[in-house]
């Protein structure tokens with residue numbers, strides 16, 4: 001039997017240092033021997049997952065972390081090869097690697113590009129060296145500019161940059177400077193995130209102890225508004241709450257061609273597989289996360305259970321019931337601020353009209369001008385209004401099971 005999974009996420013759980021705001025499943029350092037064992041275990045998990053699922057077609061691979069480039073490029077390329085042998089990777093599949101400026105040479109970038117990686121997502125975060133130091137990033141602004149130049153020279157024609165806004169004491173002018181510097185580099189895609197104070201992070205402790213002011217929501221809204229307007233003026237299409245892609249003549253409701261194909265699979269609530277320590281996925285109505293610590297992950301895979309989910313953390317396993325699936329379909333789909341949620345697809349998936357299932361939530365959103373119906377040639381769709389993009393959490397809560 002062939003199962004439907006469209007996307008494969010591979011987690012590489014190491015970083016050189018830990019950023020002040022980071023709550024991801026990542027570990028500083030990592031001995032070479034541990035990384036080598038991890039690489040072998042991950043290859044094995046890929047092979048076993050491909051076999052267990054019947055070698056299904058795959059549209060995307062995404063190497064995330066951590067910092068995937070803490071593994072040598074040759075090992076990342078070997079992982080791509082392993083995926084090709086275990087799954088039916090489509091010839092035009094999107095293969096993304098997240099990388100930090102300063103962690104890759106031109107030679108490394110060429111090796112990745114020639115090895116089948118065709119999209120690079122660079123964690124630039126800021127073009128202000130004081131802000132970069134505050135975030136505990138290892139690179140400076142020039143290293144970010146160099147990384148973009150080298151990625152282009154290596155043949156990457158699909159390049160995404162991440163930026164963070166609403167840093168303590170960051171002014172609107174400083175944020176606009178970061179946006180303009182990013183635009184000067186002509187990225188194909190931009191992901192912009194407001195700084196979040198996650199529990200357990202150094203940032204959280206420092207805010208708690210009063211050393212750093214908590215981020216201000218009104219300032220965040222002003223910065224977000226300035227990003228929406230600036231990027232629209234520069235020809236970028238805002239297609240997801242935090243993501244923009246260079247436009248190519250798409251009409252008002254269409255997601256641009258340069259949107260992240262991998263993340264679209266998440267937002268369209270389609271099945272994906274996550275492999276590696278702490279990775280999670282959802283396949284055939286089941287969802288789980290692998291154990292988080294690399295050592296535990298390796299041990300589970302080496303123990304040789306030879307089945308899908310051999311490294312899963314049992315506490316995280318769940319079967320997704322219909323109400324949860326419907327709610328998640330809305331929470332994810334409404335993030336897509338252009339295409340929104342198709343009424344026809346919703347009723348085909350769940351056998352109930354969208355307008356019937358979420359009548360109250362939709363009416364409240366329409367009354368407050370946070371939601372709107374649009375009717376492109378593909379049929380009725382529900383999406384956030386411009387105002388709704390600023391108050392997305394308030395809208396989403398209405399759709400929770």
Ligand code: SF4
Nearest residue numbers: 015018019022065066
């Ligand atoms: S580089 Fe990314 S994953 Fe690594 S510590 Fe910084 S934010 Fe976390």
